[in-house]
Amino acid sequence: MWKNRSINTANKFRKRLFGMGENDGFVFKAVVYLLLIGIGFVYLYPMLFMLVNSFMSLDDLVNSMVKWIPSTLYFENYAKALKVLDYKTTLLQTLLVAGVPALLQTVAAAIIGYGFARFDFPLKKLLFGLMLATFVIPTQITMMPTYLMFKKYELLGSLETFIYPAILGQGLKSALFILIFYQFFKRIPAVLEEAAEIDGAGSLKIFYRIAIPMAVPSIIIVFLFSFVWYWNETYLAGLYFGNELTILPLELQRFADSYNKVYPPGSPGNQLNEAINLAGTMLTIAPLLILYFVLQRWFVEGVDRSGITGE
Template identity: 60%
Template structure:
């Protein structure tokens, strides 16, 4: 009798330990509480690192000078102070400059995405002499820093008379030599390699040529790769200030370039003279200018977030 009770107790204890272990560590195919806690803890920590600067800028951009100087006001301003944005708008000349920025970023991004897709498809679906050498050369363009080729490119563009014009960005993108074009070519190469050979053979039996197969079958299947490539290309062209300032000079400019000149431009427009203390530049105005520069990218991301996440998930690309 005692042995039977002891056996039942051992069985209950063993069952409870298994349930506890299942709850904490999970089973095959499921995650336990500790695993989920670790994963969500890491995600929250990484998310905070990325979101903190944005939240800090947003909070300070709505603060008046009194709030900025008040140590009791940390995150929430005492009032919704919009004068910072009004001044940042006027300093940046926002809407005309936004149109000009889109002009010098969207067109090269579209050209780069289209050309990278065509080159990636050629490397993935065709076999030709010297293919491996050409592919290595394409990847080498990403390894070589752009500062190394900047002077030869500047002299070459000067001979072509395209300095100060969008062609300084558009022509390299159209020939597969835009900003980080090698990454996008590799993305399309990996994506088109997964293209089923049977579909291509069936289309050829129906009389379809290579270009028709590319436009009617390959492109619809590679929509995630197009979304990822365009968004990354758009962001990189938007944030490029070094090459843009050299190749465009004073003829063209962008919001990030003007943000670098924000302090000097503000002091010219709002000189702090004759006792006009309200004209002095402060952190709130600087943060407002930075938020205005980042805002278009945030809007694009929120609009395309669903397709972007789906594209990353389907193509297995993590980006950078």
């Protein structure tokens, strides 16, 4: 009896430690949590570093004793960064530059993806392959021909340089978004559309009454990813917009030159230190962070239901 009791105790301990069947043991859970904490720290460390240092005064920055806790919260860094970035005007332009093309690109990708998924037409495989090729071909190869085309039609310096490609399914990463919708619409049971056709619904009505409501997770994912990519696109924005339009990431690249114009050498507070630069960086990414926290639940649900992992 004593021996059996010892064996049962050992089995229970082994089960709790290593798990058994579908139950995960303590060792497995500990390893998973340690990995998640480590990965989370790698992602959060730069953000925490920027946030803490953006509130430091110049004295705190040069003081080797001050690491993570500023002696005082120095808000003057943000006041200067707001002025240098011309934040209100630049933010409105950035929301326009990122929001309008992202919305139009989402609509276009949904229509094109649905067409490839549910209809058969001549040269379908060829056109699908060419569409995927646009994702493989680097942007640098098509950049100059596109620039010359926009220049010929006098579109440079306007938002139309982003709008027209988005409408035609040639926006930033459009091929990827079309593929997302294509895979989603392929999984919709054909019997739903057949039942709608029996009730007299046409293809357009089936699309916006049946397919679109079911594709809400994919729509959320595509719009958010598209919005972020347009928000961070500085090279094409600088090339196409010139001095007519600007975005926050583009102004952040020009931060040092803009700072010297606002605070010329010899004027009070003309020294550009690391904390002011970090404050400008935080102001640039703050709208994206707010957007994520507001839409976090729908974003995670959309990723889970659509099977998209991002890049």
